[in-house]
Amino acid sequence: MRLRLSFLPVEGVCVLPVHYNHLVQGFFYRHLSPELATSLHDEGFVEGRRHLKMFVFSRLMGNSVVRDGRIAFPDGFSLVVASPEVGFLESLALHLMDAGTLALGENRLRLASIEVAADEPYQCPVLLQALSPITVYSTLHRADGGRKTYYYSPFETEFSEQIVCNLQRKWRVLNGSEVSAERAYVKPHRVNTRNQHIALYKGTVIKGWSGIYEAYLPEPLFRMALDAGLGSKNSQGFGCVSVYTPKRKEGE
Numbered sequence: 001m002r003l004r005l006s007f008l009p010v011e012g013v014c015v016l017p018v019h020y021n022h023l024v025q026g027f028f029y030r031h032l033s034p035e036l037a038t039s040l041h042d043e044g045f046v047e048g049r050r051h052l053k054m055f056v057f058s059r060l061m062g063n064s065v066v067r068d069g070r071i072a073f074p075d076g077f078s079l080v081v082a083s084p085e086v087g088f089l090e091s092l093a094l095h096l097m098d099a100g101t102l103a104l105g106e107n108r109l110r111l112a113s114i115e116v117a118a119d120e121p122y123q124c125p126v127l128l129q130a131l132s133p134i135t136v137y138s139t140l141h142r143a144d145g146g147r148k149t150y151y152y153s154p155f156e157t158e159f160s161e162q163i164v165c166n167l168q169r170k171w172r173v174l175n176g177s178e179v180s181a182e183r184a185y186v187k188p189h190r191v192n193t194r195n196q197h198i199a200l201y202k203g204t205v206i207k208g209w210s211g212i213y214e215a216y217l218p219e220p221l222f223r224m225a226l227d228a229g230l231g232s233k234n235s236q237g238f239g240c241v242s243v244y245t246p247k248r249k250e251g252e
Contacts, residue, residue: 001086001227002117003093008076010101010108015072016060019200021237023105024057028081031095031102036088044235045173052173055083056229058131058240076112080131080240084174084227120226120243125216127189129244133197133208134231136162151207153196154188163230167221170228179220186230189214201236212244 007014016023029037044051062077083089093114096102102109136152136159152159163186171179191211199206208231217225229239 001084001089002080002082003089004078004080004113004115004117005096006076006078006112006114007102007104007109008112009073010110013072013074014076014104014107014109015070016105016107018066018069018071020060020071020105021199022202024060024079025236027102027104028055028057028092031099032088032091033095036091040088047169047173050169052170053235054085054170054174054228055081055088056132056227056234056240057081057237059237061131076109080117080242082227082229082240084170084224122219122222123243124218124222125214126222127244127246128186128213128215128225128230128241130195130210130213130230131240131242132237133199133210133239134163134213134241135206135208135233135238136231137207138162154191154209154211154213160185160187164217164221166231167217167224167228170224171220175220179218181218181221184217184221186213186215186217186225188212199238201233206233206236206238208238213241 029041040053044053058080060073060077060079062073063075065072081089081092096111096114102111138150140148140150142148152162164181164184168179168181189212191209191213195209195211197208197210199208215225225241228234230241231239233239
């Protein structure tokens, strides 16, 4: 399930740091029921050592001006938030509507609208557009015994392999069953070096990629991609995607 939320500044202009993901993530946790927020933040959905939060959100969308490490939205902004757990989105929507004036960073906002997105018809293959950068990585061991994080590009085979395995894991954690991913892939369709992004999340560097991707996925994993995101760090604002439909040229 997916929501599109729109916000307007109560007064003036909404101004945020360019690296605002942690502020938006915290905003969501503050507008859930206390029990759900604590359970999701502290545990989430557990498989082994992994704790999956099972929600994802897009970048902020709207007219903006970037200057001196800050981004200003004079007319407000919208964003997409998605989750396969309907209870998460219901709690979020209810608390946002009841809150009145909302705080994001140093800004006072009001909720302008909440839209529930219709379920997309299943397509295979399908073009998916990244609404927030997709991040795929491995933690490697150095010769000196230390660790380093290696971020894959969409042009490496591990990028697709890890995305598909990650979608299978999300399905397994939620449903307790396996989904075959024979021949499944997610590969770049319209992606170049300008689509690489470097973000800071609470001081940690995270690399990800925007752009348009071709995906060949069984329906359960197609649904999981839209509702839980592609790749890792989804609850930190990475890997939110939507079905991409090329614009028709005039006369077509």
